[in-house]
Amino acid sequence: MKKTEENRSRRIITRLKPEEYKVIQDRFKKTMFRKMSEYSRNVLLEKTITVTHRDQSMDEVLEELILLRKELNAIGNNFNQAVRKLNSVEGMPDAHIWQAMIVVLRDKLEPAIIQIKERVSDYADIWSQRLSVEKV
Known part of the structure; x- marks a missing residue:
């Protein structure tokens, strides 16, 4: 039996100051995630986040x-x-x-x-x- 994935239909809209957004953007760039939405979901749901070290x-x-x-x-x-x-x-x-x-x-x-x-x-x-x- 295949497990069907439910569409994400709920939105969370958050307003940030430019400095706050820059902090989040910098943290996001250090991860393996390709999309900010993926990163945000993992942070909010307290899932594991893999941070990469870039040379x-x-x-x-x-x-x-x-x-x-x-x-x-x-x-x-x-x-x-x-x-x-x-x-x-x-x-x-x-x-x-x-x-x-x-x-x-x-x-x-x-x-x-x-x-x-x-x-x-x-x-x-x-x-x-x-x-x-x-x-x-």
Whole structure:
């Protein structure tokens, strides 16, 4: 027999001063909860709350990796647009221009990808060193 979950239909509306809200927001950010409502329910119902310890240096690494991923996505999108354009003008007088553009784009793309791979490898080395130190 399946247990059906009842919808949450009751609301609690609380007004807070900006300082009070900031305190609650800061505590919420230190937990594993994804939504403030989950966190609030657990606090009000006195359930267990898991607080995480965040390493600031690792946050910086993750932010850098996120930026690298965005850059890679932008590069990939630009390259795909150029290839799509080349395929659409094949056999036309402009095709040789687009082919030259693809070569130029590829030449710019390769060094960027190499740089990103090197950075990711550096970060992986940092993580693995930190993990091995923590295990000892």
